[in-house]
Amino acid sequence: MSLISRRSFVSALAALPVLSMLPRPALALSPPAAESLVDKAVAEINQAIAAGGSEAAIIDRFVRIFARYADESYIAAYAMGPAARQASAAQRQAFSQAFRSYITAKYGRRFREFVGGTVTVSRSKAVKTWVEVYAQVNLPGEAPFAVTFYVSDRTGQPLFFNIAVEGVSMLLQEREEIGAMLDQNRGNIDAVIAQLRQAT
Amino acid sequence: MPDRLFRRLLLVSVLFVAACAAPEVTQTINDPYEEQNRAVHEFNKQVTRTVLKPLTAGAGSGDGKPGFVLKTVGNFAGNVDTPRMIVNDILQANPEDAAHNTVRFLINTTFGIAGLFDPATAWGLPERPSDFGETLHVWGAAEGAYVELPIKGPSTSRDTAGMFVDFFLNPLSTVVPAPERYAIPASNIVADMTSLVEYSDSISEVLDSSADSYAQARLLYLQNRRFQLGQSGPAEEEIDPFALDTEGF
Numbered sequence: 001m002s003l004i005s006r007r008s009f010v011s012a013l014a015a016l017p018v019l020s021m022l023p024r025p026a027l028a029l030s031p032p033a034a035e036s037l038v039d040k041a042v043a044e045i046n047q048a049i050a051a052g053g054s055e056a057a058i059i060d061r062f063v064r065i066f067a068r069y070a071d072e073s074y075i076a077a078y079a080m081g082p083a084a085r086q087a088s089a090a091q092r093q094a095f096s097q098a099f100r101s102y103i104t105a106k107y108g109r110r111f112r113e114f115v116g117g118t119v120t121v122s123r124s125k126a127v128k129t130w131v132e133v134y135a136q137v138n139l140p141g142e143a144p145f146a147v148t149f150y151v152s153d154r155t156g157q158p159l160f161f162n163i164a165v166e167g168v169s170m171l172l173q174e175r176e177e178i179g180a181m182l183d184q185n186r187g188n189i190d191a192v193i194a195q196l197r198q199a200t
Numbered sequence: 201m202p203d204r205l206f207r208r209l210l211l212v213s214v215l216f217v218a219a220c221a222a223p224e225v226t227q228t229i230n231d232p233y234e235e236q237n238r239a240v241h242e243f244n245k246q247v248t249r250t251v252l253k254p255l256t257a258g259a260g261s262g263d264g265k266p267g268f269v270l271k272t273v274g275n276f277a278g279n280v281d282t283p284r285m286i287v288n289d290i291l292q293a294n295p296e297d298a299a300h301n302t303v304r305f306l307i308n309t310t311f312g313i314a315g316l317f318d319p320a321t322a323w324g325l326p327e328r329p330s331d332f333g334e335t336l337h338v339w340g341a342a343e344g345a346y347v348e349l350p351i352k353g354p355s356t357s358r359d360t361a362g363m364f365v366d367f368f369l370n371p372l373s374t375v376v377p378a379p380e381r382y383a384i385p386a387s388n389i390v391a392d393m394t395s396l397v398e399y400s401d402s403i404s405e406v407l408d409s410s411a412d413s414y415a416q417a418r419l420l421y422l423q424n425r426r427f428q429l430g431q432s433g434p435a436e437e438e439i440d441p442f443a444l445d446t447e448g449f
Contacts, residue, residue, distance in 0.1 A: 073449040074441050084445070092448035106409075110402065129442050141318070143326030146427075152441040161441045167427020168420055171439055176419050180412030199409070 029158055031124040034131035034151035037158040041069040041149070042119045042135060049114045058115070059108030066104050071152065071159040076100065078161075079174040083182055083189060091189045098196035103174065105200045116140055119147065130161070229422060230345050237348040241414045244353060245407050252400055272316050274394030278327065279308045279315025280387035284370040288330040292338040297328045329428075332369060333362030337429050346418055352392070354421030 048061040117139040130152040150162035185191035282305040289298035304320040344357030367385040410416040
């Protein structure tokens, strides 16, 4: 190793910490942007659970919140899993539609348990290609529990593509469930679509 | 005397489990006893249908919230059970949770009239649950295999070993006189059962409306348990929103 190259090697080493302090290429989605999306969604959720009302009314509000703030096509594609590779365009569309009503009805019903409570956003963190926004649900007389919103701008606008309640991820649970339906129907996607329609 | 022997045997078996299991971050499902587990799951489903549901109908207040009697029984059992959690907090070298649960216990035993009420939660000191399965985790034991236990439901081999130790860990057993003493280990079970009844709507939803309720319950339990123990979240490498073809969905 010549002196010069050794010197440049040493100066490169010395420059490393400086380099790491330089501004990184801007993240596609900033944590504050993700947080403001979740803030908006949470404000609507809080309104919905304060309003209460019949199960149908609460589910209806949930459907609208979901449509506006959730990355529905990603959630549907993720839930279908590897089977999506064999699905035709028509099947994908039909599945997506059936899955949307299935999931909003299912989680809308659970959502009723939050009536009288409040959701508070606490902080957010950039993870890989997305941002995780951490929130807490407070129900009167009960221990608060953690809800995490996973936000990305994959579609060009910030949307959440997953929700985890006390560590239980909706994406993983739904992929497991759709996978079980596919198994029961020997991989027949049309049969699964029919089953999803029946479930709602 | 047999009691003492049993304790020793337990200690030995637990230490054995702890010693042969290397700590690891588990993100996968380890279920070598799936066939037996599924049989237990079917049994548990039957129990839920025939015992839990009628019980809920009687104990609930009708709007999905637990009734007064159920809530009170749950509060009392939970309060008796709290010293056991404090012991685990101490074994885990977690003075903060130990202090938190101690203050909670003092408040609910006094202002809460021997634990019949739970003013501590209302005053911002909700229970910080702790068990010997968690203690084993802190000491370096791995999760082990997934197990579904009769009545109790989802667990792991580590958490099952912990559950047996928890029966003997409540220090109240040393200060409470003989006949009442035997009820103390049951407080853990009673507190568990009241929360089963309390959440029976959600539990029934999973058990009755899932295509594969066994797989749903297994994934639900493991994700939640790993979250409680501070292990990493849902398989993060698997949910990258940019890594999936969503064309047509």
